[in-house]
Amino acid sequence: MVFPEAGISWVAKELDSLPSRPQDRFNVRPEDAEIFRGVIEPFWKERSLEDKIREACGPLTDDIALVAKINQKDHAQGHICPDTKKWIAKGPAGLCEEATAKLDTEADPGKQIFYRSLIIVLEASSRFMLRYAALAKELSGAGAYKDDLLEVARICEKLAIRPAETFHEAMQSLWFLYVILHMESNASSFSPGRMDQYLYPYYRKDLDAGRMGGARALEITQCLWLKFNQIVYLRNSHSAKYFAGFPIGFNVALGGQDIDGGDASNELSFIFLKAQASLLLPQPNLSARLFERSDSRFVEECARVIGKGSGMPQVFNDNSIIPALMNQGISKEDAVNYAIVGCVELTSHGNCLGWSDAAMFNMVKALELAVNGGKCLLTGKRMGPDLGNLEDHDAYEKLEAAFIGQVDYFMEKMLEACAVVERVHQQELPSPFLSSVINNCIETGIDVTAGGAKYNLSGIQVIQPANIADSMAAVKHLVYDTKRLSAKRLLGALRSNFDGEEALRQTLLNAAPKYGNDVAWVDEIAAKWVAYFASRLEGKKNYRGGRYHTGLYTVSAHVPMGQNVGATMDGRKAREPLADGGMSAVYGRDVSGPTALLKSVSRIDSKYGSNGTLLNMKFLPSFFATQEGIEKFAALLMALVRLNINHAQFNVVNEEDLLAAQREPEKHKNITIRVAGYTAYFVELAKDLQDEIIARTAYGGV
Amino acid sequence: MKGEIFDIKRFAVHDGPGIRATAFLKGCPLDCIWCHNPEGKRAGVDIRYNPRACIRCGACAAACPESAICLEGGIQIERTKCARCGRCALVCPASAISAAGYEIGADELIREFKKEEIFFRETGGITLSGGDPLFQPRFAKAVLEKAKEAGCHTAIETCLYAPEDVIESLIGAVDLWIADIKHLDAHEHRRLTGVENGPILSGYELLVKRGCKLLTRVPVIPGATDSPENLRAIGRYIAAVNQKGEVELMFYNSLGESKYAAYGLGGAMKGETYSAARKKEIVNLMAGTGINLVRGDNNAIL
Incomplete structure (x- = not known):
């Protein structure tokens, strides 16, 4: 998908080199390239966000x-944690009703246009779901997955008109939300946030009703985890150097505290950790929120999964982050319910445009x-x-x-430049x-x-x-x-x-x-x-x-x-x-x-x-080989909490693995590395970034 | 009260429970052929040279009062001429030459330990290692007592080759003793370590008698201590005098080898490290003697 309204000059320049560039290669079908050159490029030239920003800024951004x-x-900002809870509870139809009600009483013509645009996209969302229902039905004709596909069709049909009621429906509803968000905006890092909190009632209800067991919940989670790896974000070659490895940033935050200061971790937190331990894929970007009174079983489970070497979960510290967010004018209630977007950027849940990557x-x-x-x-x-x-x-x-x-x-x-960029976004990319x-x-x-x-x-x-x-x-x-x-x-x-x-x-x-x-x-x-x-x-x-x-x-x-x-x-x-x-x-x-x-x-x-911090640390796998090692690592995590450090993430690899992967990448495609705020496949990184990761200090003895 | 140490290791995770800080004291009464801290063996300064960091600037040769350094293919330190004064290390811009061994006051060492306090919590603490801390018993005692006063859990790693009154004097200040049993045959013990095992075994039995918390370690060294006879004898001995005490096996690793070259010290042992299968055999053999074998992180079978 290209988003010409945001900017195409780099696509025009780099289209031919996408399959061979050093970082994040991409194949392009010849017929697609032809449409791009013949139709898209000529139309959008001088009309995109990028052109308008350049016009408004003059040489300023280049000079500095x-x-x-x-x-x-x-491109669009992304890096936002939508109110997934509300989306699941209302569905596109419910939200559409809300917008329609507002439209009926709205006198301001500008706002009327806003509400009409909401109704258009929400109705389209329902139709989009129905297309999946039809396709699932069509595919269900023969084969071993007939029942599964009919269930998928039932759920998609239901979600188009009614809100989700079961855990499976809620997970499907969540995924529709994120697919559609990525269709609207050329951006990365729409993040689901505290899934273990807002999905828990659905999980509990199914369990109590005997509709679902823990194993089924894990399986559904694993399916969603796989889906999180299927949207990749194509960046220009320069940007791919800054954000290597196609990161997309489905950040999921686990644990942490509730509004009364109690431990919020629950069975779903553990199921989500288990899904990560079993798949070890780069997405979702799994984050654990820790604080003084975190359940030690949760902390140890985090340590154990970190020891598996996917670099996740990364660790965030309620003790320091909540006051930091409150210091920026965020209410206590919203600060306690913070989430992470993209890599390490902090946000309140469902109500904040953080514009977290305004500038470096x-x-x-x-x-x-x-x-x-x-x-x-x-x-x-x-x-x-x-x-x-x-x-x-x-x-x-x-x-x-x-x-x-x-x-x-x-x-x-x-x-000065940041203000111009935001202004043009308002005009060009509502x-x-x-x-x-x-x-x-x-x-x-x-x-x-x-x-x-x-x-x-x-x-x-x-x-x-x-x-x-x-x-x-x-x-x-x-x-x-x-x-x-x-x-x-x-x-x-x-x-x-x-x-x-x-x-x-x-x-x-x-x-x-x-x-x-x-x-x-x-x-x-x-x-x-x-x-x-x-x-x-x-x-x-x-x-x-x-x-x-x-x-x-x-x-x-x-x-x-x-x-x-x-x-x-x-x-x-x-x-x-x-x-x-x-x-x-x-x-x-x-x-x-x-x-x-x-x-x-x-x-x-x-x-x-308060906008997010990043600390990389690297440990050797032997550190996690014994229960004693796990406990010591958990103790280190809790010391980090006491030290008021907002964030840390941990690579668990040894040098030989990485050198071998450099020599024979085809044999080591499975090694994932935390580049910084996210996990990428090591063999997909450019050579200089690989070298740099190898050079980072290794801790933990041998 | 001053003592001589050659390193302080923070985030020490192999020297007792929890996250610890360990100070390595200079000097040891033993001379084990497998020692992997050769810079800890003797008092005074040991000079380490790392050719990979060396930029051949010649500052060390110019500073050496004994003319013990010449610039040939990097630098050569004539170790027989070297007075171990450490001036070369002071002037080296690249830290290619460094000096192991410096004086530190007990209070200052406690201050260094305290930097790690936030990581100790209930489980961690401080450990004295070496060399052998009992080689500087009064300094060790001063540090351990001050640490206890500060509310720290204290541990000591020692070969126990010391007069009984020295061991006795430390009992009140040590929360955990970590001690080796290397070989039960007195002659073999002398051949492998330079001393007989009599005083070590008496010290060991004294600690058991006093009810001290004691972690026993058995170094498993290829061709030295790893004969089935010796391992079985050690197992039987521990089972007889300290049946419930925790025992850890310490399998040989070759990490010490490169240190001998760097310090210009001869006598590095070159052994084969154990395969996982062989380790398992030895674990089974030792477990069969009825001792309380624990799987600490030192003997993780990977």
Whole structure:
């Protein structure tokens, strides 16, 4: 499917290379390519969202791109947790009735159009379900699955006109919702959220009525889990580098707490974990919510499934996330009921357009400009204001002042560009179907892109605290405090990418402590700059009238973003990747073990991660081989909760596996790896990303 | 009170219950042929060289007061000339040379341990290992007592080759003793470890008599301790003096080998690691002697 209304220039450019590009290859049928070239492309040229944004922004987004990368310029936002509970309870027919009732009393012509558009898409949804009913009936004629197919037909027919009543019907209803959402919007990461909570009544009712046993519930879940892997998202080659492995982001959150602070985990939480353990596929993106009073059986079961090596469930921390969301104006009730969308982005349930990937702000590039008088180290081109270079900064505080100057300069331009992007989305990509399942859009008659949701946030990612801490710690210690190095020599070495200065580079790497080793003063540098960035965003409003807030994750963007940055003061060479994840240390530099890393991470205030944070950790499979190991891992998870760390995810592999997979990919297609906030097939990743995963620190001994 | 250590390992998960922090004390009365911590054997500094990290800058050679380092094919450290002063490690920009062994005060070590406190909870705690902690008994005692005062669970990994009064003096400060029984034949014991096993067995029996919590470990080393006769004898001995006590088998691994080269130490044992089937045989043999064999994470059969 192509979505020409969002943008086609990249499809036009890359159509022929899709089957052979390095990351996320795709085959295209020749007849489809012909239709694209002959019909679609000529019509949509200059008419798409992408064209309109370019027209409105002028050169702005390109000028700031190396520091502030603005997203959603040629596709819809997605990253949203619809009110699946309401959808299942009402169905398209029930929602249609609601919209019709509102239309009858609405005087505003604009809102009337909104309600009419809802009625159109909801009626179409019912018809869409009936097509499946007809097809299932047609297929049921002969063969072993006759009864199953007739049951499918019955359910589809029912869901078109009435709400679901059984667990099976509810699961089918859920899947229709997500299929239709993907048809409306060219976007990833529509996430079901807390399925174990809102599906539990259906499960319980079936069980009590003797209609279904646990094994059947597991089977239905496994079927849905398979479906979650069938929608793949085709990205342009550049974006595929940032978000490698076709991630689509059906994020399902398990466990956590209820509004009274009790443990919310139930039998379904365990069934969903079991489905994951049995399939080990990249989707759904399974997340476990933990808190102080999580049932230890649930925590241990999570540890056991993590040990299976699919990187899931990833772990989220109620203790720190709920207050962080409340700090952004989200009510306690909604914050307690938080879900995760896509990879690690946080949201309230069914009522929030989080616009979580508004932009990524490369602080490391901004620091480069503070060190080099506003000029790019790679090209020598002027990018930011000239606030002096490292030689001019004769005190550490002066370097900090120049850094602030560069950050402020680019932040202002970034916010300008973000507003334009949101405005054009409102004009070009209204989303009536999505609006039907986001509170309060129907209530207010406002489309979700125009600010109809109860909460309207925009998330900016601060990239990358580890590199900032390591660079600032090295220059502080070696140039300003001990004066072992002159600013002149260091600047020269950075400009030449350490040509002939290997001993100096090694000194930067080894003579100053690094983030990730529980060295308070270094970690506090990371904390300080994240806090500065967040404080500058405070009070700024996005185009929908909501708040800006910060996230600390890159997914796999640390590789391409690193390619934009010259040599850095921490001894990193030009164009090398930045630290992975968001909260992680630069790989190979956290040499004091996982607990020290967690201590470091905990020094960055979790409230600045209200848009989501990402910490990657890697353990060897032997760690999970015994009950004792499982218990120790569970203890580590609970320590993470006490440390107020929002998120962590765990890769469980060994180096030999990965090297072998690189040599003979066809024999290792089954290895899944968490790239960052999601799981991908290792052999589908580009070589440099594979290398980088292999290089990440392995914990746990042998 | 100061002592000498060569490492502090955080997130130690093989040195007792829960998540622990382990300090490795320098010096050991034994000289086991399979030792995988050769840098812990003697007091003082041991110099480690990692050629893969070396950038051949020559800073170490220039700094060496004994002229023990020459730049030939990377660098060569003439170990007989080396006074183990550690200056080379201080100047090496790439950390290709590092020094194992440094002095630390008991209070300072406690401060280091406390960094891990949030991970200890009910189950975890601190462990002294080595080398052998009983090689520095007064320092070990000071650290263990301070840790107990701070409410920490304490464990000690020791060969128990120490005078009985030393062991006695530590009993109040140790929550868990982790001790090896290596060989029951006194002559073989001397050949393999450099000392006889008499004092070790007396120490062991003393701990049992005092009712100390004791985890017994049996190192299973190819061609050294793994004869059926020896394993059976060890099993029978433990069954006789400490029947309910938990016993773990520690199968040989070859991870120590590369360390000998890095520290310029001779005498690395080169053994074959056990297959899963062979491990199972040995587990069955030991279980047959009536001891309380536990499947800890040290002897996971993978």
